[in-house]
Amino acid sequence: MRMIPSQPLVTSSNAEIRMFDQLRSAFSRPDQNGWFAMHSLNLPRHEYKRFGEIDFVICGPEGLFVLEVKGGGVSCHDGIWETTNRYGETERLRESPFKQAEGALHGLRGKLPASLSNVFVVGYGVVMPDVDRLPDSAEWDRAVLADGRDFRQFEKWLERFIRYWSAKDPRKSAATPSQLKVLQQHLRPDFEAVVPLHVSAHEVEMRIARLTEDQLRLIDVVEANPRVICSGGAGTGKTMLALELAKRWSASGMKTALACHSPWLKRFLERNAVPGLIVSLAESLHVAAKRASIEGFDALIVDEGQDILNMYVLAQLDRCLHGGISEGRWCFFHDANNQSGLCGSYVPDAYEYLESICPVRIPLKTNCRNSLPILQRIQGDLDADVGNSGVGDGPAVREICVADADSAIQALEKELHDLVDVERFSLGDIVVLSPLPFVQSWTSSLSENLRGSISVLDDASPRNINRHSIGFAQIGDFKGLESEVVVLVDMPRPGHSEPLRSLHYVGMSRARALLSMICC
Structure with a gap:
């Protein structure tokens, strides 16, 4: 089942995350x-509450349904409902979960436009x-209840659940694809939020990066135009939008390819692709087409397009x-800031060729990755256009300048200990970035105990979202990716070496919430 958004929104409910995974694998x-x-669909017009939120809304030809999810222990005594979490803490509910789901359904029905008000079979359930x-x-x-046994065979329960509500209104015919599209477009302003590439519990990370006005405009323009070049600095949401666009084109039935240069x-x-989407390195797209047993693709999306802008790859x-x-x-997503020679190959003639086809050009101007101090530091030190802040304030950039390599190693050791032991970041929140391989980096000379907490990342690491160690990577390999905390090492202060400008630009802009630099 197609999920909107494609990843769960920030929630403290483990049950909602498990429910998300069950729905994604169903149908x-x-x-x-x-x-x-x-x-997590918000209902500003809830029937009797000032503000309501539906855990999950399910839509399809056979109906429109609301699911309320209650994790942990659940009990009811003398009409009083209580839930108990994994820590043994008990919370009294203001109403039964069934009344809550039923009220949310009525609120949703009241929100539908007149053209859809009597189209769908409707129902509610509790999980x-x-x-x-x-x-x-x-x-x-x-x-209407899915308990633990039903949850383990959830798709079968869901089919019975839909049949139950359909039998209550047998005169309703199946909704048409156009009606489902109208429903989705009508609800879009309330739910269309794209989750950042990683989700964490820290304050900056809790700010969901909503599709900004220019990003929504991109989606609308792309749907109306066959060829688009979208340009934006690091952190303006290019990869996020590439995935969103790929999801939409795939859902419309087009054989879609999403290509990039970096493994x-x-x-x-x-890891974030919807079923049916072909993800491939640009240079081997013909191999991906052959494996998919197709002669060609109906639509192509290129992320980090500046890395493959040469006539051979085109x-x-x-x-x-x-x-x-x-x-x-x-649709080509690319960063116009100078990164030549860092990854892939950029030839100006190739970009001029694309422009000669007269594609629609859309600039992305809102940075939805970096906190304001990181953004200001990149702009001030490198004079790079990385958009306007859409995330807001965050911790100050930490910079430690030392005279020699031995002092740098000591400073890095202390900084990593401070981030974990004092600032209480999880090991997996932190990535050390260097222009050098691990064996040549200051990082390889840290104490044995700290080195044991560091994993050298490889091209399979982006699949692992539950890393429990500090990561180490070379800057060029980490292009297009990001981390909550980035520690930049083995480099002088930014702005003092023009040959290293591209490395500083990519390395500094990978940090979402906190940037630390050890400079020598």
Whole structure:
């Protein structure tokens, strides 16, 4: 089932995250591709509350349904409902979960436009994944409850649940694809939020990067134009938007390819890709098409396009796209800031060729990755255009300047200990970036105890979202990726070496919440 957004929004509920995964894996047959689900839909017009939130809304040809999720232990005594979390803490609910779900459904129905108000079979349900058996009651029908046993075979329960509500309104016919599209577009202003590339519990990380006005405009423009060049500095949401666009084009039935130059970025894109999307290195897109048993793609998206803007790679892409580069449907995301020689190959003639086709050009101007102190430091030291701040304030940039390598190693040792022991960052929140391989970096000379807490990342690392160690990577490999905390090492102060400008630009802009630099 297609999920909107494609990753769970920030939530303290482990049960909602498990529910998200169950829905994503449900209804995956080709004849079920009309279904989609939305996580955490806000209802400003809730029937009787000033503000309401629905855990999950499920939409498809057979109906529109609301699911309320209650994790942990659940009990009811004398009409009083309580939940108990994994720490043994008990919370009294203001109403039963079934009343809550029913009220949310009425609020949602009141929000629908007149053209859709009587189109869908509607229903509500409650999911309690940690409760093995809830006693039957006159307060609810068993068919609307999924307990722990149902949760383990969730798709079967969901099919029974839909049949139950459909039987209550048998005169309703299946909703058409156009009606489902209208419904999705109507609800979009309330739910369309794209989750940052990584989600963490720290303050800056809690700020969901909503699609800004210029990003929404990009999506609308791309849908209306077959060829688009989208340019923006680091952190302006290019990769995030590439994935969102790929999701939409794939959902519309187009055979879509998402290409890039970096194997590391490819791994990350694969982990976040929707089913049916082909993710490939640009140079081997023809191999990906052959493996998919297709002659060519209906649509092409290129991320970090500045890395593959040369005539050789463009010729490869041209052969794999229906209509070619000149007449096919494509969108190039690229960073106009100078990064030449850092990763891939950029040839100005190739960009001029793309421009000669007269694509629509869209600039991205809002930075939705870096906190304001990081943004200001990049702009001040490197005079780079990385957009206007959309994240807000955060911790000050930390800079430690030393005279020699031995002092740098000592400073790095102390900084990593401070970040973990004093600032209380998790090991997995931190990545050390260097222009050098690990064996040549100051990092390799840290104490044995600290070195044991550091993992040298490789191109498979972006698949692992649960890393429990400090990461180390070379800056060029980490292009297109990001980390909550970045410690930049083995370099002089930014702005003092023009040959290192590209490395400073990429390295500094990988940090979302906190940037630390050890300079020598």
